[in-house]
Every structure is written in C-alpha cells, then in structure tokens.
Amino acid sequence: MLVQELNDLARRVEREKHEGQYLEIKKAGQGTPERLYDTLSSFSNQNGGGVILFGLDEEAGFAVTGVYDPQDIQQKVAEQCEQMEPKVRPLFTVCEMDGKYVVGAEIAECDVFEKPCFYRGRGRMRGSYVRVGDADKPMTEYEVYSFEVFKRKIQDELRVDGRAKPGDLNRNALTLYFAQIREKKSNLASLEESRILDLQGVTQNGAPTVAGELLFGVYPQGLFPQYSVVASIVPGMEIGDLGERGERFLDDRRIEGTIPQMLDEAVVFVGKNMKRRVIVNDEGKRADRQEYPVKAVREAILNALIHRDYSIHTENSPIRILMFDDRIEIENPGGLYGRGAIDRLGTVGLDTRNPYIAGALEIMIDSENRYSGIPIMRREMRKHLLEPPVFSNDRGVFRVTLYNGEISDGRQIK
Numbered sequence: 329m330l331v332q333e334l335n336d337l338a339r340r341v342e343r344e345k346h347e348g349q350y351l352e353i354k355k356a357g358q359g360t361p362e363r364l365y366d367t368l369s370s371f372s373n374q375n376g377g378g379v380i381l382f383g384l385d386e387e388a389g390f391a392v393t394g395v396y397d398p399q400d401i402q403q404k405v406a407e408q409c410e411q412m413e414p415k416v417r418p419l420f421t422v423c424e425m426d427g428k429y430v431v432g433a434e435i436a437e438c439d440v441f442e443k444p445c446f447y448r449g450r451g452r453m454r455g456s457y458v459r460v461g462d463a464d465k466p467m468t469e470y471e472v473y474s475f476e477v478f479k480r481k482i483q484d485e486l487r488v489d490g491r492a493k494p495g496d497l498n499r500n501a502l503t504l505y506f507a508q509i510r511e512k513k514s515n516l517a518s519l520e521e522s523r524i525l526d527l528q529g530v531t532q533n534g535a536p537t538v539a540g541e542l543l544f545g546v547y548p549q550g551l552f553p554q555y556s557v558v559a560s561i562v563p564g565m566e567i568g569d570l571g572e573r574g575e576r577f578l579d580d581r582r583i584e585g586t587i588p589q590m591l592d593e594a595v596v597f598v599g600k601n602m603k604r605r606v607i608v609n610d611e612g613k614r615a616d617r618q619e620y621p622v623k624a625v626r627e628a629i630l631n632a633l634i635h636r637d638y639s640i641h642t643e644n645s646p647i648r649i650l651m652f653d654d655r656i657e658i659e660n661p662g663g664l665y666g667r668g669a670i671d672r673l674g675t676v677g678l679d680t681r682n683p684y685i686a687g688a689l690e691i692m693i694d695s696e697n698r699y700s701g702i703p704i705m706r707r708e709m710r711k712h713l714l715e716p717p718v719f720s721n722d723r724g725v726f727r728v729t730l731y732n733g734e735i736s737d738g739r740q741i742k
Contacts, residue, residue, distance in 0.1 A: 329379075334423045334432045338384060338392060345390045347462035350378040355385040356395045356431075360404035365447035366464035368409060368416050369457040371435035372445035373467075375669050378459065380405075380418075383430035394428025401431055411449060414442045440667050443475040458723065470641040470724055477639065478666045478679065484639040485539040485682045486529050489551050492536045496551075497544045501586070505544065508691050529684030538638050539684045542587050543692070549584045552643060557583040557590050557629075559597045559649040566652070582646070587633045587685065588693055594629045594649060595622065601651055617712065619732050620656060624708035624717065627701035628658045628728040634686050635726070637662025642724075659727040670719050674702035705730075 329337070337351075347353050352367045364380065371378030382401055385393040395401050402420045409416035419434040438445050444467060447455035456467040477484065502525075509524065510517040516524060525531040530540035541548040542555060549556055561578040563571035571578055579601055583593045602619040632647045642661035650657045664670070666679030680686055705717045709730065718729040 329419075329421050329432060329434060331421060331423045334421045334430065335425060337379070337432065338381065338423070338425060338430050341381065341384055341390050342392065347386075349374075349459055349461060350376060352378065352380045352462075353384050353386050353390065354380060354382045355387075355393055356382040356401055357385070357393050359396055360401050364405065364408050365411065365449070365455065366457045368412055368435060369445050369447060369455065370459040370464040372412070372416055372438045373443055373457065374459050375437060377435045377437040380433040380435065381430065382433070383425075383428065392425050392428055392430060394425075395431050398422045398429040398431050402433075405433055411447060412445055413448045413452075414438055414445060416445065440475070441479055443479075444472055460723070468724070473639070473641055474637075474663065474665075474724065482639075483529075483682075483684070484637065485684050486532060486537050487640075488532050488535045488537055489541075491551055492541060494531075494534055494536065496536050496541060496546055497530070498546050498586075501544045505688075505692060512691055528688060530688070537684075539682070539688070542638070543685065543688050545586060547584075548586060554642075554644050554646045555638065557594050557633075557647045557649060559583060559594060559651075561601050561651045562653075564652065565654055567650070587689065591626070591630055591633060591693070595626050598625050598629075598649065598651065598656065620714070620730050621708035621712045624705045624712075624730060625656065625658075627704045627708075628656075628717070628730065630689075631701055631728065632658055632660035632726075634689060635662065635665065635681055636660035637724075638682065638685075654731060654733055656730045657727055658730075659725050661725060663721045663724050663726050668721075670721055673719055674706065 341351070341353065350371075352371075354361045367378075367380060371380075383392060383395045384390050405418060409418055416435060416438075419436070421432045421434070423430055444452065444456035446452050449455065453469065453472060454466070456472055457464045458467050458471060459465075476482070506517070506521060506524070516527070519527070522531070522534065525540070526533070529537055530544065531537060536545065538552070541551060558581075560580045563569055563575065563578050568576075570576060581597060583590050583597065585593065598620070599618070599622060604616055604618065629649070636642070636647060645661035647658070647660045662681060664678075665681040668678045672678065702719075705728070709716055715731045715733075718731070720727045720729070
C-alpha cells in the first residue's frame with residue numbers, strides 16, 4: 329500500500345477502535361511479537377489476504393504508540409514468514425505519525441493449490457488457521473481436508489460404501505435414464521449399459537457409488553441417513569423465537585429420496601408455506617403474488633443438492649431450509665469449492681465439486697450446470713422486485729438467503 333494509505337488506515341483504526349476480518353493490530357513498542365504464525369496462516373488462507381498493522385496499542389484505545397525499530401521489525405517478521413509453508417512474502421510499508429513509526433505488513437492470499445498455509449513447527453493439521461471476525465481460529469480437520477480434496481482431485485461422489493449392492497438402484501429410473509442418454513448423447517448410448525454406468529459415475533465395477541445411490545437409489549438414506557433435506561418454518565426472525573403456543577417450528581420435515589425427489593418435495597414444502605403477497609403498483613392496482621419466486625427457490629435448492637459435500641466428513645450433516653418471517657435460508661455442507669469466491673459467483677465458470685452428479689442431472693432434469701443457476705436466482709428476484717439473493721461462505725457451509733419485504737424502488741408489498 330502507499331504511505332498515505334497506511335496513514336489513513338491507522339487513523340481509521342484510531343477512530344473506530346477495532347480490528348477486523350482483514351486487519352490485525354500489534355503494538356510492537358518493545359519488540360517484534362514473537363508468534364505471528366496464526367495470523368500469517370489465517371490471512372494467507374482467506375480470500376483477499378489481510379494486513380498486520382504494527383504500532384497501535386489496543387489496550388491504550390488503539391492509540392498510535394509506534395514501533396521500537398521499523399527496520400528491525402521488518403526483518404523479524406520476515407523471519408517468521410520463512411517458517412510458514414508455503415513461505416509468506418509480506419509487503420511492508422512504513423509511515424511516520426506524530427513522530428512515531430507505524431509499519432504495515434500486507435499478507436497476500438496464497439494460491440489455492442498451496443492452501444492451507446500453515447506453520448511448519450506445528451504441522452499441517454495443528455498449524456493451519458482460518459480468520460473468523462477479528463480472531464484466528466485453528467482449522468478443523470474438515471477445513472484442512474477441503475483444500476486437500478481439490479488439490480488431489482478426490483472425487484467423493486465416486487466412493488463406494490461397503491454396504492452398497494447393485495439391487496439398490498431403481499431399474500425403472502435407470503431405464504428412463506438410458507432413454508434420455510440415447511436422445512441426448514448418441515455416442516455414449518452405443519456402449520453397453522454397464523459401461524455407461526461406470527463412465528457416468530453411477531457405479532464402480534458394478535457397485536453403486538454415492539452418486540449412483542443419490543441419483544437412482546431405491547432408498548439412498550438407508551446408507552446415508554443425513555444425505556437429506558431438513559426443512560423448517562421458524563415463527564419469527566431468528567432460531568429460538570417461539571410461536572403463539574410456544575412451538576419452536578410451525579412446520580418441520582425431513583425430506584428423503586433421490587436428488588430429483590428431494591428437489592421436487594423441497595420446492596413443494598416451500599411453496600406450501602409461502603405467504604401470498606399483495607403488490608400495489610404505480611397506478612394503484614393490486615395484484616397477488618407469491619412471497620418468493622419459485623424459480624429462484626428451486627435453483628437455490630438444486631444448487632445445494634448438486635454442490636454439497638458428499639464426503640465422509642459431512643455424512644452427519646443434511647441440507648437445511650429455514651423459512652423465517654423475513655427470509656429463506658438454504659444452506660449446504662461444504663463451502664465454496666476450489667477457486668470459488670463469493671464475488672465471482674455467476675460471472676465465470678467455477679470448479680465443480682460433483683461433476684458426475686451435475687452431469688447426470690443435466691440429462692435427467694435439464695439442470696443448468698454452468699454458474700450453478702445463480703444468474704437465474706438473481707434475475708427472478710429482480711423480476712419480482714425483491715432484493716438480490718445474498719450468498720455467504722462460512723467455515724464449510726455455503727448459504728443462500730432470499731429476502732422478502734419492501735421493494736427497493738419504494739413501492740410497498742403488503
């Protein structure tokens with residue numbers, strides 16, 4: 329950063345008196361902090377990196393107290409950066425403020441193929457950190473695994489459970505699938521059925537894979553009870569709000585079956601529990617409308633079913649649909665995969681965690697693999713004069729939030 333930018337950042341911290349997701353404060357008046365490894369790791373592992381600001385004292389109200397020696401602190405911080413894997417290369421900036429020196433160390437996000445960045449003295453499992461608000465938290469085993477699965481191209485959708493049997497698959501559903509393949513993929517259709525199933529990830533050496541069970545299983549939840557959808561209606565704005573009779577949920581249901589079946593039943597559940605809205609347009613005319621656009625809801629649920637993590641690490645975690653008074657939240661286990669980032673959603677093709685499930689659903693239900701249907705969600709919400717969908721990615725959980733309420737242009741929904 330430029331010297332003036334560092335000055336402005338320090339002044340802002342003095343005024344606002346807090347650290348943040350991308351900012352760590354260290355006083356360093358008597359020497360270089362000895363253990364920066366946690367912050368070096370967490371900033372290197374998060375999208376956008378972060379800045380360590382030396383020379384302000386949190387205990388003194390974030391006042392500028394200066395560093396002991398701007399030259400030496402850069403050297404000592406660089407030495408700690410050498411202990412990271414991969415090595416961290418900070419970008420230093422020094423500025424003088426009120427006769428005292430402040431040093432900024434910009435920590436760049438490391439390449440996804442090198443994540444997680446960790447302190448070698450503790451090893452990958454104990455030395456990898458993630459930033460949560462203004463704190464550095466040890467990565468869970470699953471968070472470390474989520475980077476490894478991308479780097480090593482582990483395909484959890486193709487794993488075979490030892491209890492899986494060829495008879496688990498619904499023959500009628502497979503017959504329809506082969507007919508759809510003949511219509512849409514003539515070259516593939518020329519092969520033997522068993523070969524088609526292996527190439528499409530439905531089976532491995534005749535045994536159903538996770539993908540096969542979830543796409544064509546007679547009862548997939550017999551093997552994977554939590555590979556399901558839990559849908560709940562919350563009587564209020566937050567979990568814990570109670571209804572008139574003290575009930576926590578006005579409706580609560582576990583939805584099971586194959587992915588197409590769960591998709592259909594989840595959309596029906598949301599539709600049944602939507603309120604009818606009345607729109608008053610500029611001419612004073614009233615028109616009924618559903619609370620949320622069904623197409624946006626369907627795409628959000630389909631996105632969760634296609635892109636959730638199907639590894640052993642999430643076998644106890646269902647997809648969740650929570651309907652509050654002001655919003656719907658649809659969340660799935662498994663954060664953004666690979667090189668995915670919130671600000672790139674729907675603008676470029678991102679890495680796909682489950683390409684075989686996504687490819688099969690393109691044939692079976694005409695799902696749109698590219699961009700995960702996010703442009704459809706945005707378009708449908710805009711068409712219904714609702715705020716755009718909000719996407720969040722938090723420690724292994726991806727969430728889509730659809731809001732209702734007042735229209736952004738000032739016209740009122742009743």
